[in-house]
Amino acid sequence: MTAYLNGQFLPLSEARVSPLDRGFLFADGVYEFIPVYSRFPFRMDEHLRRLQDSLDGIYLPNPHTPDEWRAIILRIIATADFEDQSVYIQVSRGADIKRDAPFPKGVAPTVFLFTAPLVTPSPAQRESGVATITAEDIRWARCDLKTVALLANVLMRQKAVDAGCAETIMLRDGYLTEGSSSNIFCVNDGVILTPPKDHRMLPGITYDIVLELAAKHGAPHEVRPVSEAELRSADELWMTASSKEVLAITTLDGLPVGHGAQAGKPGPVTRLMHDWFCSFRDNVMRHANA
Numbered sequence: 001m002t003a004y005l006n007g008q009f010l011p012l013s014e015a016r017v018s019p020l021d022r023g024f025l026f027a028d029g030v031y032e033f034i035p036v037y038s039r040f041p042f043r044m045d046e047h048l049r050r051l052q053d054s055l056d057g058i059y060l061p062n063p064h065t066p067d068e069w070r071a072i073i074l075r076i077i078a079t080a081d082f083e084d085q086s087v088y089i090q091v092s093r094g095a096d097i098k099r100d101a102p103f104p105k106g107v108a109p110t111v112f113l114f115t116a117p118l119v120t121p122s123p124a125q126r127e128s129g130v131a132t133i134t135a136e137d138i139r140w141a142r143c144d145l146k147t148v149a150l151l152a153n154v155l156m157r158q159k160a161v162d163a164g165c166a167e168t169i170m171l172r173d174g175y176l177t178e179g180s181s182s183n184i185f186c187v188n189d190g191v192i193l194t195p196p197k198d199h200r201m202l203p204g205i206t207y208d209i210v211l212e213l214a215a216k217h218g219a220p221h222e223v224r225p226v227s228e229a230e231l232r233s234a235d236e237l238w239m240t241a242s243s244k245e246v247l248a249i250t251t252l253d254g255l256p257v258g259h260g261a262q263a264g265k266p267g268p269v270t271r272l273m274h275d276w277f278c279s280f281r282d283n284v285m286r287h288a289n290a
């Protein structure tokens with residue numbers, strides 16, 4: 001697998017960073033994850049804009065212009081011997097010669113990228129949806145920044161794995177925030193509901209696409225706080241993320257999602273949204289490759 005580290009393209013196994021790197025010592029860094037289909041980076045500019053927002057949020061000057069980023073990303077994609085990829089980008093505040101919390105002066109940031117095969121949901125997960133649990137959201141108050149301080153997300157994800165589930169859905173003060181690595185949508189009485197972008201959740205690139213598609217197709221939707229009661233009584237639930245796309249959630253804390261004959265199965269709005277998403281993505285790709 002190919003990596004990029006501070007100006008050099010090299011095999012991932014040969015990439016080395018200092019143990020004094022602030023990403024390692026303080027989680028003082030941000031990251032992005034760009035899905036790549038048939039070597040086309042999907043929504044790259046939006047990912048680069050969010051990277052800029054995350055860097056601004058931690059007062060770390062962007063080491064590259066958008067054109068430089070695009071060139072690095074396209075080159076790393078070209079070096080891989082697989083078509084569908086996930087490009088990981090990380091920028092940390094670099095490695096000083098000592099461990100000291102305030103920002104160091106004159107230290108270059110560490111820029112690290114690598115590409116791996118893109119892993120999307122399996123056909124079985126697509127067909128049946130996935131199981132989830134809920135937990136209190138114990139993260140800090142800047143969940144809108146995509147920082148590498150992911151320990152709470154890691155603990156939440158492990159909680160899901162230990163329970164034989166795919167994701168943990170988090171609640172803060174009785175309201176839905178997001179999944180440990182996804183945004184969450186409900187369908188209640190025919191209306192798609194999802195929380196607004198604020199400091200309590202990551203502004204997902206796929207979240208934006210889903211809301212654009214709902215608007216384009218005239219599907220009733222509301223972006224507003226979603227209560228725990230609304231989450232638990234939803235007719236349908238799905239999660240979105242770059243690697244998950246639109247993925248049905250069919251159980252929540254061991255109970256089937258939805259009602260009547262639909263209970264515990266991917267619902268009609270979820271299926272429709274997944275189809276819209278796939279057509280949209282395929283269309284973007286067709287134009288990109290034309």
Ligand code: PMP
Nearest residue numbers: 181182183202204205206241242
């Ligand atoms: N929330 C969190 C906490 C995430 O880690 C992710 C995945 N990066 C998302 C939401 C979904 O964001 P995106 O659609 O941009 O992948």
